[in-house]
Amino acid sequence: MVDADQTFVIVGGGLAGAKAAETLRAEGFTGRVILISDERDHPYERPPLSKGYLLGKEDRDSVFVHEPAWYTQAEIELHLGQTVTAIDRAAKTVRLGEGTLIHYDKLLLVTGAEPRRLEVPGTGLAGVHHLRRLAHAERLKGVLTALGRDNGHLVIAGAGWIGLEVAAAARGYGAEVTVIEHGPTPLHTVLGPELGNVFAELHREHGVRFHFGRQLTEIVGQDGMVLAVRTDDGEEHPAHDVLAAIGAAPRIGLAEAAGLEIADRADGGGIAVDERLRTSDPDIYAAGDAASFPLALFGTRLRVEHWANSLNGGPAAARAMLGHDIVYDRVPYFFTDQYDLGMEYSGWAPAGSYDEVVIRGDAGKREFIAFWLKQGRVLAGMNVNVWDVTERIQKLIRSQAEVDTEALADPHVPLESLAS
Template structure:
């Protein structure tokens, strides 16, 4: 039974943390809610940072989860620009801020997110080497891309994942020259495998993006502290005025590790190990968002999902679990992307090696289709490209775990709903 004398502390002021605070109040919790954020900006959503905001199509204020006054109005004790540096599980306190403020908790939520992986090569200290994770990064990069476009400048992007490709698309829309360097044979290889990855190569190449696959950056060279070029491991040199490191993100687990919570090995994706209720190895501490690694019964694997929908849904789920609600967090992973005139949504989990067949419904050449990844006739994942309002039936197909008729699955005239048992 939760009462008004209890204090719930949330560490991490991203989407997961902000939505958890919102849910606590929406579910009727009347105790103290303390939200501690190490950024000075109010909690915001990250997808616009590589999409609409980066392109100048969305205003700065539009990225925030709530208007600033919402927190005081809902009696959320918001601490901006404050870092939590210790958890005392015995005393049930967190220590934060420059003055070492102690806050007691009855329940604690860790929504500490992830941070960009750094390039471990010479030259990363030069001006003009960028990462994209925070609003301040996006504001700086937006100005950089605009300047590169005006001056016919060149940016080299290390990594061909979602951030790398979305920034490449934005850079080309600004008019900048773009080279993408990646060790895999196609973009997004770890997500889609080679069958669909080639589509993204073609999409970007048609817009003038140059790709250099099968290698990594080895060195960034410069003069007078400024970037001049980026050299790859196979000896090629690409001229560059700026370099973006888009080689993935690492879960921010340092606080949890110091507190003795169970973690997941990096080889398995890393993160804080949580159960189906998003509870850590300490029954009074929960984790949600990018940092949480949970066992997904549908795919029989432990997943750590670094996407908007997981933060949007995981934060509220953790809040309800903290309140004692019975639940199982088993959302089908979902993400979306916009690149040039291509919009897509992906549901499921099917990395290379997990599937044995890819079925295409529609016209892949015209980039208006749905791709399905299957294992022994069972749909593991589906991606709709410039085809809309199909996410729900795709997720129902995935959840059904039933074998499907692949000819019917590939036929656009057969309703997807009719294939769900």
């Protein structure tokens, strides 16, 4: 039984943390809610950092989850710019960097992820960037503006979602862009070669240069500034700035030091939680990018680094903390916007998990839906410039029905008729 004398502490100031705090109040919790973030900004959403805000289409204030006044009105106690350095599970306290101890009855860890770092000479130069936080996006926006004005070169290490979205933004500003990617296509581990090439051609049409099967080995500079990069084939590429976009790692140090169970690396690492988003400590929960949760639909454990997982996972964890009987089993979902291409992806079909890809529509015109199947059952679907189909795609995935692939490929056959 939750009562007004209890204190719920949320560690992490991103979307998951903000939505968890909102849900606690919406569900009628009248106890203390304390949200601690190591960023000085109020909780914000991350997709605009590589999309609308970076492109200059959205203003800075648009990224925040709530107006600052909302936290006061909802009686959410904010500790911004504060780092939690330790969890004492026996005493049920968290320690802040300056030594303050805060008691909790229930604790939610939404510590997120951090960019992986390039481990090559030259990473300390002034023109080497990462993109994870609002401050990174503010800085990068200024860099892209200057590169476009001066016909400068941006080299991006990594052709994942962040790398490609920044490439599109940079070309929008007029910067020259070169992408170094160790895989054979963009997004190879997510989309495979069949669909990765769609994104390669899209970017090539907009002037992006790709070097596949290559790794960046050195960033060359002079007087602290970037001049070029070198790759493992001995080539040197001109650069004024470099973006490291080689993925993100879950921020699990706090949980690990507290003795909480950590998921295997094969499952994406992260803080291991059950279907209620509860960790190995019954009074501690985790959600968002840092959490690894079981998904029975795919018979595996997943860690998902996308907006929808934070949007839905934070509220689910809040309800579980209140004692609600929840099962977190959302079909993974993410989206991207690059140039005139808009895409939504639902499901989970990593390389090696599927045996067939079916295309419905015209891939050449970039108006289609792609489906990844195994033994005739849909694992994932990606709609490109085709809208209002996500619910039907997810229903098809959940049905685990064996489908007629000819009907699946036929745009005239309603998707809902295949999910019986």
